[in-house]
Amino acid sequence: SDNKEAPKEVTNRSERVRRQFESWGRPSSDENPIHLFEQETFKDDFVEYDPSGLGFEIKKPPLFFDVIDEQSGAFKPDPYVSTKSYPELKESYHSPYAEPHRPTSSSSPYNPIRKPIYPNNYPVNSQLDWKPAPVPETYPKRQPPYPNVPDKFGDKHSLYCPKVGGYDSKCRHAKDCAIWYDLVLTYPGTSCKLSDGHPGICCPEIPHNGRNRGPVKQETKKIVKVERQCIDIYSVNAAAHAGEFQLKLMDETERIRRIHNVTVRPNSSAYNHLKFFQTTNEAQRLSRGALIAIETTRELGKRFQLTPEQTAYGLSQFKLRDTILSKTCPADPICDRKTLRSPFRTIDGSCNNIKYPSWGKARTQFERALVPAYADGIWQPRVSQKGGPLPSPRLVSISVVLDKDAPSQVDTHWVMQFGQFVTHDLALTSVFRTNAGTDIQCCMEEGKFLTNTELIHPQCLPIEIPIDDPFYAKFGQRCMNFVRSLPAPRSDCSLGPAEQMNSNTHFLDQSNVYGSDVNTATTLRTFERGQLKVTRRKGHHELDLLPADNTTDLNCALSKAVSGIPPPPEVRCFKAGDIRPNQSPNLGATHTIFLREHNRLATELSYLNPHWDDERLYQEARRILIAQMQHITYNEWLPGVVGREKMQELGLLPLQHGFSNDYDANVNPGILNEFSAASFRFGHSLIQGKQDLINFRRKRESRILLRQHFLKTQTLYIPGNLDKFLTGLATQPRQDFDNYFTEEVTNHLFEEEGKGFGLDLVSINIQRGRDRGIPGYNSVRALCGLRRAKDFKDFLDVISPAIVERFELLYDSVDDIDLFIGGISETKIEGATVGPTFQCTIADQFLRLKRGDRYFYDLAGQPSSFTEEQLYEIRQTSFARLICDNSHVLHTQPLVFKLESVQNPVVGCESTSIPRVNLLAWQEGNDKYFKRPYDTPYTKISY
Numbered sequence: 001s002d003n004k005e006a007p008k009e010v011t012n013r014s015e016r017v018r019r020q021f022e023s024w025g026r027p028s029s030d031e032n033p034i035h036l037f038e039q040e041t042f043k044d045d046f047v048e049y050d051p052s053g054l055g056f057e058i059k060k061p062p063l064f065f066d067v068i069d070e071q072s073g074a075f076k077p078d079p080y081v082s083t084k085s086y087p088e089l090k091e092s093y094h095s096p097y098a099e100p101h102r103p104t105s106s107s108s109p110y111n112p113i114r115k116p117i118y119p120n121n122y123p124v125n126s127q128l129d130w131k132p133a134p135v136p137e138t139y140p141k142r143q144p145p146y147p148n149v150p151d152k153f154g155d156k157h158s159l160y161c162p163k164v165g166g167y168d169s170k171c172r173h174a175k176d177c178a179i180w181y182d183l184v185l186t187y188p189g190t191s192c193k194l195s196d197g198h199p200g201i202c203c204p205e206i207p208h209n210g211r212n213r214g215p216v217k218q219e220t221k222k223i224v225k226v227e228r229q230c231i232d233i234y235s236v237n238a239a240a241h242a243g244e245f246q247l248k249l250m251d252e253t254e255r256i257r258r259i260h261n262v263t264v265r266p267n268s269s270a271y272n273h274l275k276f277f278q279t280t281n282e283a284q285r286l287s288r289g290a291l292i293a294i295e296t297t298r299e300l301g302k303r304f305q306l307t308p309e310q311t312a313y314g315l316s317q318f319k320l321r322d323t324i325l326s327k328t329c330p331a332d333p334i335c336d337r338k339t340l341r342s343p344f345r346t347i348d349g350s351c352n353n354i355k356y357p358s359w360g361k362a363r364t365q366f367e368r369a370l371v372p373a374y375a376d377g378i379w380q381p382r383v384s385q386k387g388g389p390l391p392s393p394r395l396v397s398i399s400v401v402l403d404k405d406a407p408s409q410v411d412t413h414w415v416m417q418f419g420q421f422v423t424h425d426l427a428l429t430s431v432f433r434t435n436a437g438t439d440i441q442c443c444m445e446e447g448k449f450l451t452n453t454e455l456i457h458p459q460c461l462p463i464e465i466p467i468d469d470p471f472y473a474k475f476g477q478r479c480m481n482f483v484r485s486l487p488a489p490r491s492d493c494s495l496g497p498a499e500q501m502n503s504n505t506h507f508l509d510q511s512n513v514y515g516s517d518v519n520t521a522t523t524l525r526t527f528e529r530g531q532l533k534v535t536r537r538k539g540h541h542e543l544d545l546l547p548a549d550n551t552t553d554l555n556c557a558l559s560k561a562v563s564g565i566p567p568p569p570e571v572r573c574f575k576a577g578d579i580r581p582n583q584s585p586n587l588g589a590t591h592t593i594f595l596r597e598h599n600r601l602a603t604e605l606s607y608l609n610p611h612w613d614d615e616r617l618y619q620e621a622r623r624i625l626i627a628q629m630q631h632i633t634y635n636e637w638l639p640g641v642v643g644r645e646k647m648q649e650l651g652l653l654p655l656q657h658g659f660s661n662d663y664d665a666n667v668n669p670g671i672l673n674e675f676s677a678a679s680f681r682f683g684h685s686l687i688q689g690k691q692d693l694i695n696f697r698r699k700r701e702s703r704i705l706l707r708q709h710f711l712k713t714q715t716l717y718i719p720g721n722l723d724k725f726l727t728g729l730a731t732q733p734r735q736d737f738d739n740y741f742t743e744e745v746t747n748h749l750f751e752e753e754g755k756g757f758g759l760d761l762v763s764i765n766i767q768r769g770r771d772r773g774i775p776g777y778n779s780v781r782a783l784c785g786l787r788r789a790k791d792f793k794d795f796l797d798v799i800s801p802a803i804v805e806r807f808e809l810l811y812d813s814v815d816d817i818d819l820f821i822g823g824i825s826e827t828k829i830e831g832a833t834v835g836p837t838f839q840c841t842i843a844d845q846f847l848r849l850k851r852g853d854r855y856f857y858d859l860a861g862q863p864s865s866f867t868e869e870q871l872y873e874i875r876q877t878s879f880a881r882l883i884c885d886n887s888h889v890l891h892t893q894p895l896v897f898k899l900e901s902v903q904n905p906v907v908g909c910e911s912t913s914i915p916r917v918n919l920l921a922w923q924e925g926n927d928k929y930f931k932r933p934y935d936t937p938y939t940k941i942s943y
């Protein structure tokens, strides 16, 4: 078959494209800096490894107010510190918003260096004899219960708010203006003061959602008839035996490869890439069953001389349950009444949909918007419309993608980082490993193709690097490792084309914090007071880090060449609910914030409800954290990605008050294959290659070069660094969405130290699309309502002429263009981050995630529904608050996805510009606040 031989050179195509390089080739750099930190200050002033101690020693940071004016050399007050807290400060500078420096106000219950804030003899409520527990003095005083506040929505009007976009506006908390931000920026006078003098933003109310409740975009399954009588159960069984035989052949190849030592060398970039997936045994087992079903489908097609169409779609009328392959069908989850009525999600996502309990469950197949475009209709990677090979993904990458610096004018790097965090909640596509659990090598060690056919693993799909590649040529690399994605049993357990497996829960449910299977979830818990495990280092005034992963063979410590210190033996890789937390320090930092927030919530809840046991505390904190995450995603993050108007059109805007009624039991929440393999990878264009560490004074202290920090989270152990990464993310702009990608991911992804080159994420994304039968850009574009192109010039409506010209050189047909490369080439839509095709597919996915989730946070009448009070509190959440409450970060702009601006000024974390979630609404028995919806029998309430 096609992928078994070393791909032939597409010389004429290379040739055609080569001529263009001079004018537009990707600049490639030879530099391979040895030192990770550009500025010496970092090393000298802050890091000193102390082998006798518990990690690192850090010299005390300078006092807050000795800022030296760079020009005059004179003393200057720190603009981020209020004079109120430092009366000795003589200068008259006064920041009206900055609040006292946090570490001095240890009485604040939100002080991250937490002391118990409730008296030790806090009364324990017995359920029989209930009296409201006295609210501790130090607990933040609550306004009269909602809605008994000055006006309907809790804010006071500013008299001076201008009209915005033709609508009346008023002064609100920034988080309530997130969806309007692009508009707000274009109107003068939209910065205002809230009733208490803290900064707010003038913006209109969140508009009503559109009435477009239309069907979710999806192509109906092809119906192809195969005469049933000619294929009986005996022939299916016979074909199944042949399918099992194929699997044995694969095991045999693996055995021979072991003898010939065709392995992935530890620490190589291929190794690091594959470590990113770490297939579980359960996934491996399910996929072997799926593999047999695929081979059986193929075999039947051959035996009965079916057309590819008939094989792919006609055979799906045969269910495996009646055959010898019935054991490969995954058992349907069993959902008892208690589970179905539980206010808490299951860990693996099962039993969310009552009729289809496996919808959204971990380790089930990805859904599809379009029928797959496999070469043979079953599983062979996509080929060109004419049946020939598609251009090498690397050739496409070097022809279309450049590394240019084009930072966003509005968004911070957090938009990128949060996007990756969301990804790791929604999707994990595992790739094949050998039956013995080792990674698969598809190239020779020297970067050549394997030529001995006996040694070529059937699940290899290596990427061909052109001989004159502007970057890899100097390293003599012609072959980039690539292993195919694991197939999943088809959800109806039928024969038919291959589907891929999502190893995480499909829901936006913080499975990246809690895990997607009960085993993982269990190992992450302490089983005391609802807490999750952490790494805590004595003697440091540092907050908790993620727990150590003692089972991985990854090494997350930097070498001495990079960090300037010998690798500290204490440094461990981190463990989280998703297996990828060590992918970069910034991702690890994001995980840490959510982990700490869970523990913070559980602690608060244990004070308010001392009789709650560990399980109750864990589940309630989990439920709140998931709600916060969903609210932040739909309120602050998604509007910037797909645009306010798209959100409104599809009914995705968050409500400002009251409950939603949007659950639709007919919507499958499953992640689409097109989304995971292509559209949602849009975020790769936003990555900054150099990531800043910014100190509390908002000055850049150092920066890391991404290539040196893939899978190295050691930096987070250094006291102070986590906060600097967090502030860096809030200060550095993200890159614009375009065909520019940082070289850190297009030439140096997962680079092995000293090699000078790594992998190319753009090539991998393209190859991944072909591996998974993702239809070409033209088909998805048409599904999204754009004109289906007949000629290359038809793409000019949304793609620049320079790129269309390239496409014409690279691809034989308009239908051949890969979805990922087509999507990132589209001009972005005004008010959104991405172009029309990605906008449509991403918005559609988030629609499914909202409407298909029975546990979505703002639903009414579900066992999981919050009380109106609680929902009001959940809506106080902002990402800025989460960062403030769970780090030593002291100042931030209220909208952390947006750069600092007049409307979005930096304030102290104590400022009311960043409201808090008041957990008194969860104090049980306190009927005024807490309605306990799940203690009463489940009834449908209509609002």
Ligand code: HEM
Binding pocket: 273, 276, 416, 417, 418, 419, 420, 423, 427, 428, 429, 430, 583, 584, 675, 676, 677, 680, 681, 682, 683, 684, 686, 687, 745, 761, 764, 765, 768
């Ligand atoms: C430092 C930043 C990032 C790096 C180094 C990175 C790297 C990777 C790698 C190596 C893969 C697996 C590729 C494959 O073998 O198919 C991947 C997958 C993916 N990435 Fe990223 N990524 C980053 C940020 C992002 C962001 C910001 C987003 C979205 C906003 C994103 C979305 C995705 C998606 C959707 C997948 C597929 C997930 C799956 O189904 O397993 N990534 N990324």
Ligand SMILES: [Ca+2]
Binding pocket: 425, 426, 427, 504, 505, 506, 507, 508, 509, 510, 511, 512
């Ligand atoms: Ca999930």
